[in-house]
Amino acid sequence: MNNRIDKLAELFESFPGIGRRQARRFVYYLLHKDQGYINELVAGIQNVKAEINQCSECYRFFPKNGSLVCEVCTQAKDSKQLAIVEKDADFENLHKTHVYDGKYFILGGFINANEKKRSYARVDTLIKRIERDTASGALDEVIFALSISPEAEHTRIRLYTMLRDEFPNLTFSTLGRGLSTGTELEYSDTETLKYAFKSRIQQ
């Protein structure tokens, strides 16, 4: 009888940051909701999957528009700057400051300091992208627009070391003053982020 509950709880447990107990709380929460809510939730999940694309350039999610490339990448096609951010929410926060109108790349995670742990960071894809853009003269500067945390710092240093050796003609920079340790880019206010971006430090 409880198999259905276990099965659904298992699905929730695969969500980022959700443990077994929370997953079961979600199931019981849903059991208390009326059918209208359930239908809306199911339709919402199906619609998001059907109507949202992942950009083949920056890897962010955007509403399907008949193109493989999002409008931000299309507008930035002549820019020679590439900002590396961890996730879609970071992209959104930086983009809305209007301080930067160059290209983006969503890394999708950090490089884990423990090499045995799985990392979701798209490192190989990033390197291929930079190879392509430098070969065509479409890239001068790589900007590390990452949060301030040990994982982000580890990722930045690893990427910088890798890229500096492979692409000696590129300029590398990182967000400057204003962001303190433990700062999540996603939650930084616009003015702070603007300032950090403008005062970015060349490496």
Ligand SMILES: [Zn+2]
């Ligand atoms: Zn894009």
